[in-house]
Amino acid sequence: MHKVTSEIYTENDQISEELDNGNAVTEFTFKCPSYMIEAESTAEMLNYDSDDDLDVDRDKEGVILIEHSVSTELNLVGLQVWRAALLLADYILSHQDLFRNQIILELGSGVGLTSIVASYLAKEVICTDINAGDILNLIERNFLRNYTYVRSGFHIEEVNFLNLEWPKKLEEKLQSANIVLAADVIYDDKITDGFVRTLMKLLYTKKKKIIYIALEKRYVFTVADLDTIAPMYEEFLRCVEKYKMNWSVDYINIDFPRYFKYDRVKHLVLMKIQNNTRSVAHT
Numbered sequence: 001m002h003k004v005t006s007e008i009y010t011e012n013d014q015i016s017e018e019l020d021n022g023n024a025v026t027e028f029t030f031k032c033p034s035y036m037i038e039a040e041s042t043a044e045m046l047n048y049d050s051d052d053d054l055d056v057d058r059d060k061e062g063v064i065l066i067e068h069s070v071s072t073e074l075n076l077v078g079l080q081v082w083r084a085a086l087l088l089a090d091y092i093l094s095h096q097d098l099f100r101n102q103i104i105l106e107l108g109s110g111v112g113l114t115s116i117v118a119s120y121l122a123k124e125v126i127c128t129d130i131n132a133g134d135i136l137n138l139i140e141r142n143f144l145r146n147y148t149y150v151r152s153g154f155h156i157e158e159v160n161f162l163n164l165e166w167p168k169k170l171e172e173k174l175q176s177a178n179i180v181l182a183a184d185v186i187y188d189d190k191i192t193d194g195f196v197r198t199l200m201k202l203l204y205t206k207k208k209k210i211i212y213i214a215l216e217k218r219y220v221f222t223v224a225d226l227d228t229i230a231p232m233y234e235e236f237l238r239c240v241e242k243y244k245m246n247w248s249v250d251y252i253n254i255d256f257p258r259y260f261k262y263d264r265v266k267h268l269v270l271m272k273i274q275n276n277t278r279s280v281a282h283t
Contacts, residue, residue: 002073002074003071003072003073004071004072004073004074004077005070005071005080006080006081006082006083007083007263008080008081008082008083008086008262009026009070009081011261011262011263012261012262014026014027014028014261015027019067022069023067023068023069023070023079023138024067024068024069024070025065025066025067025068025145026065026066026068026081027063027064027065028063028064028065028066028081028086028113028260028261029061029062029063029260029261030061030062030063030064030089030093030259030260030261031059031060031061031259032060032061032062032259033093033094033096033257033259035096036062036093036120037060062149064113064116064117064146064149065142065145065146066081066111066112066113066142066145067111067138067141067142067145068080068081068111068138069133072133074187074188075132075188076132076133076135077110077184077187078108078109078110078111078129078130078133078135078185079110079111079133079135079138080110080111081110081111081113082110082183082184082216083184083216083262083263083264083265083268084183084184084214084215084216084268085110085113085114085183085184085214086113086260086262087183087214087254087262087264087268087270088114088181088183088212088214088270089113089114089117089259089260090256090257090258090259090260091212091214091252091256091270092114092117092118092121093117093257093259094256094257094259095256096121098179099118099121099122099179100121100122101121101122101123102121102122102123102178102179103122103123103124103126103176103177103178103179104118104122104124104125104126104152104177104179104180104181105125105126105128105174105177105179105180105181105202106118106125106126106127106128106180106181106182106183107128107159107161107180107181107182107185107195107198108128108129108161108182108183108184108185108195109127109128109129109139109156110129110135110139110183110184111135111138111139111142112127112138112139112142112143113142114181114183115127115139115143115154115181116142116143116146116149116150117149118152118181119143119149119150119151119152119154120149120150120151120152121151121152122152123152123153124152124153124154124155124176125152125153125154125155126154126155126157126173126174126177127139127143127154127155127156127157128156128157128158128159128174129158129159130158130159130160130161131158131160136156136158139156140156143156155173157170157173157174159174159198160194161185161191161194161195161197161198162190162191162194164194164197164198164201174202175202175205175207177202177209178207178208178209178210179209179210179211179212180199180202180209180210180211180212181211181212182195182211182212182213182214183213183214183215184214184215184216185213185215186215186232186233186235186236187232188232189232189235192232192235192236192239193239195236195239196236196239196240196243197243199211199273200243200245203245203247203273203275204275205275208274208275209274209275210272210273210274211271211272211273211274212252212270212271212272212273213269213270213271213273214268214269214270214271215232215233215236215268215269215271216265216267216268216269217230217233217267217268217269218230218232218233218267230267233269246276247273247274247275247276248273248274248275248276249271249272249273250271250272250273251269251270251271251272252270252271252272254268254269254270
């Protein structure tokens with residue numbers, strides 16, 4: 001069966017180590033935001049310049065260790081790291097006030113990189129994915145590898161976009177989140193439809209929620225259209241239109257600071273979706 005490999009592993013000479021289980025552990029280095037450097041400094045370690053201002057090492061780097069598959073079949077692409085996960089991680093790091101002390105739910109967490117970054121700021125992080133390819137255990141291993149960055153409570157739960165019959169306790173936990181994240185979860189028509197229906201269920205509430213969706217438009221040439229199109233991205237938009245959801249959808253400019261090392265190509269997209277709480281309240 002055909003396998004795919006993320007471009008991430010060859011873009012910036014990532015350092016990786018092969019494991020006996022066939023996976024690899026890769027170092028994802030990032031430039032630490034100033035607030036992270038200051039928080040990790042102790043009173044004894046603080047240095048001040050000649051103007052009595054805090055002297056901060058602006059070039060300090062951190063490293064997140066991620067275990068992942070090197071290549072997978074399409075149905076297991078969550079076992080890899082993709083550009084959109086790093087784009088979303090950059091957005092979190094550059095907008096700390098939006099994410100600090102929030103309850104954050106990530107859908108399709110994959111190997112958990114974005115959730116690990118979010119856990120540095122959040123009050124609680126809920127990682128979810130389908131229980132296939134040992135992915136839930138993999139997320140836990142990656143959280144443990146990066147415990148120094150994990151400052152929130154975190155939970156790992158199974159959520160399948162194609163099965164929305166959630167047990168009551170799970171639904172209560174998922175609905176407790178006020179921020180929802182998703183990165184590169186749109187790669188199959190059936191799953192895309194299930195993803196949109198999952199968003200519908202999460203947003204059908206009087207509680208205000210914000211959803212951030214990061215993805216990369218992947219273009220192909222089709223004979224039917226005689227044009228180059230991004231079919232999965234367009235399928236997502238069709239599903240949103242099909243269900244006639246009264247959502248507020250905005251596109252976020254991706255010119256915010258880049259902390260992780262990856263190619264921020266022009267086809268990367270970051271969307272912000274919010275529910276109309278007034279329309280839900282009167283439904």
